[in-house]
Amino acid sequence: MAKRLYVVGLGPGDPKYFTAQARAALEDAQVLCGYTVYVELVKGLYPDKETYTTPMTKEIDRCRWALETAEGGRTVALVCSGDAGVYGMAGPVLQLAPQFPEVEVEVVPGVTSALSGGALLGAPVGHDFCVISLSDLLTPWEVIENRLRCAAAGDFSMAIYNPASHKRPDYLRRACDILLDAGVSPDTVCGYVRSTGRAGEEAHVTTLAQLRDASLDMFCTAFIGSSSTLADHGRMIAPRGYEKKRAL
Amino acid sequence: MAKRLYVVGLGPGDPKYFTAQARAALEDAQVLCGYTVYVELVKGLYPDKETYTTPMTKEIDRCRWALETAEGGRTVALVCSGDAGVYGMAGPVLQLAPQFPEVEVEVVPGVTSALSGGALLGAPVGHDFCVISLSDLLTPWEVIENRLRCAAAGDFSMAIYNPASHKRPDYLRRACDILLDAGVSPDTVCGYVRSTGRAGEEAHVTTLAQLRDASLDMFCTAFIGSSSTLADHGRMIAPRGYEKKRAL
Numbered sequence: 001m002a003k004r005l006y007v008v009g010l011g012p013g014d015p016k017y018f019t020a021q022a023r024a025a026l027e028d029a030q031v032l033c034g035y036t037v038y039v040e041l042v043k044g045l046y047p048d049k050e051t052y053t054t055p056m057t058k059e060i061d062r063c064r065w066a067l068e069t070a071e072g073g074r075t076v077a078l079v080c081s082g083d084a085g086v087y088g089m090a091g092p093v094l095q096l097a098p099q100f101p102e103v104e105v106e107v108v109p110g111v112t113s114a115l116s117g118g119a120l121l122g123a124p125v126g127h128d129f130c131v132i133s134l135s136d137l138l139t140p141w142e143v144i145e146n147r148l149r150c151a152a153a154g155d156f157s158m159a160i161y162n163p164a165s166h167k168r169p170d171y172l173r174r175a176c177d178i179l180l181d182a183g184v185s186p187d188t189v190c191g192y193v194r195s196t197g198r199a200g201e202e203a204h205v206t207t208l209a210q211l212r213d214a215s216l217d218m219f220c221t222a223f224i225g226s227s228s229t230l231a232d233h234g235r236m237i238a239p240r241g242y243e244k245k246r247a248l
Numbered sequence: 249m250a251k252r253l254y255v256v257g258l259g260p261g262d263p264k265y266f267t268a269q270a271r272a273a274l275e276d277a278q279v280l281c282g283y284t285v286y287v288e289l290v291k292g293l294y295p296d297k298e299t300y301t302t303p304m305t306k307e308i309d310r311c312r313w314a315l316e317t318a319e320g321g322r323t324v325a326l327v328c329s330g331d332a333g334v335y336g337m338a339g340p341v342l343q344l345a346p347q348f349p350e351v352e353v354e355v356v357p358g359v360t361s362a363l364s365g366g367a368l369l370g371a372p373v374g375h376d377f378c379v380i381s382l383s384d385l386l387t388p389w390e391v392i393e394n395r396l397r398c399a400a401a402g403d404f405s406m407a408i409y410n411p412a413s414h415k416r417p418d419y420l421r422r423a424c425d426i427l428l429d430a431g432v433s434p435d436t437v438c439g440y441v442r443s444t445g446r447a448g449e450e451a452h453v454t455t456l457a458q459l460r461d462a463s464l465d466m467f468c469t470a471f472i473g474s475s476s477t478l479a480d481h482g483r484m485i486a487p488r489g490y491e492k493k494r495a496l
Contacts, residue, residue: 009363011267015268016267016268016269016272017267017268017269017357018267018268019259019264019265019266019267019359020263020264020265020266020268020271021264021265023268024264059488083363083366083373084367084371085363085366085367085370085371085372085373085374085486086363086373086374086377087374087375087488088371088374090367090370090371090374091370091371091374091375091485091486091487091488092488094370094371094480094481094483094485095478095480095485095487097481098480098481107366107367107368107370107371108367109265109359109363109364109366109367110359110363111267111357111358111359111363112363115257115331115333115334115357115358115359115360116357118331118333118355118357119332119333119338119355119356119357120355122333122338122339122342122355123332123333123336123338123339123342123355124333125331125333125334125379126333126334126335126336126338126339127335127339127381127387128378128379128380128381128387128392128395129334129378129379130376130377130378130379130399130402130404131373131376131377131378132376133375133376137489138488138489139375139376139489143403146401146402146403147376147402147403147404149402150398150399150401150402150404151378151398151402153394153398153401154378154394154395154397154398154399154402155391155394155395156378156395156398230343232342232343232346233342233345233346235342237339237342237343238339239339239340239343240307240335240339240340240386241385241386241387
């Protein structure tokens with residue numbers, strides 16, 4: 001019998017964002033594991049299943065535990081918020097997986113915040129876009145700064161993950177200052193969402209100058225428009241094309 | 249009673265990728281409309297619902313028809329492949345929507361190809377990434393070229409949409425040449441998927457030099473690794489961080 005580990009993207013939280021494939025994986029699994037908050041989300045739906053939770057910083061232990069448990073013969077679903085890949089556990093699991101050759105790993109994609117938060121705002125990532133995390137826990141700040149500058153030079157729309165946390169209250173302000181320094185207009189249409197699909201859900205359309213001074217937290221995703229992004233009746237919209245072809 | 253238009257991202261095709269929210273929108277709708285191929289995907293599930301299809305190039309007519317029909321009192325689901333926003337119909341619908349003030353537009357996000365194709369390959373967009381379309385139907389090629397160069401300068405992972413078509417058989421080669429010219433190593437780990445979730449599904453891990461000469465078509469999505477992307481046991485993996493912090 002196949003030894004199986006699902007790495008499952010749940011979307012932002014509410015079960016309405018679960019795909020049928022994610023639902024089937026959760027049903028097939030004997031053990032649900034992941035970061036405490038995400039396991040709580042699914043536990044209520046499957047109260048009889050075994051669960052295993054680890055705190056935020058113990059991701060590699062969690063991946064190893066999931067692979068070991070699958071190797072032992074129990075089917076495991078390792079749950080992630082958003083997508084299974086994007087800043088998720090699919091990468092570390094697949095890096096460890098060759099040590100567990102009998103385990104078949106199936107990656108189950110999910111709706112990442114750029115899309116779920118984007119839908120609340122309108123269509124901020126309707127055309128070419130970048131996803132950039134401001135967390136410097138595993139990435140040097142210089143890499144993040146360079147990516148912000150390059151995204152600005154490419155006139156990309158951006159979805160900014162992890163814009164702030166208790167330990168990094170000013171990172172979004174630093175990022176906005178880098179974008180302003182790179183020539184992005186302070187009037188650029190921007191937006192942010194908080195707690196998509198959960199209690200306290202909010203969506204705000206603003207400008208880069210205002211976003212710089214907004215109070216975002218770890219439950220937020222920020223969106224920076226390209227030069228052609230519009231604010232229209234409270235929505236943030238990246239047009240599909242360049243009807244007015246711009247000089248570069 | 250609310251006049252309602254759902255703009256629904258279906259994911260890559262197979263109903264396993266539908267979210268519960270997408271399913272509920274399709275069920276609530278009286279009329280299903282969209283590009284012929286996508287309406288065919290959902291018609292089988294709801295054979296009794298009215299459908300309205302338009303060809304690929306008639307998107308704006310389709311959006312207007314959907315808004316008019318919703319204004320007339322019938323609930324409409326306008327379906328898109330992948331996400332509702334990413335190169336989808338949410339943008340044009342929201343741009344037209346102020347002309348139909350009684351219609352409530354709800355954007356329902358879906359699993360875009362960067363995620364669904366990414367899951368087949370492993371975790372190619374596990375860290376910061378860009379999504380870039382090579383279609384120059386609505387975007388000048390110079391904008392696309394600049395974005396490729398900036399994505400390379402930022403050492404982003406990339407998901408490349410619309411890598412080729414009958415009319416643009418050599419665009420992926422041109423894009424690869426731009427990346428090589430911008431200093432991306434020919435050994436960079438790359439990948440591509442074809443027909444995710446449909447008959448003929450394929451996933452290939454390769455290098456930038458080989459991707460340049462691969463035969464991709466309009467059913468493909470290509471993935472370009474960052475300098476830290478790994479190929480491991482047939483998977484393409486973007487590590488979550490910079491354990492070896494690189495000099496910039």
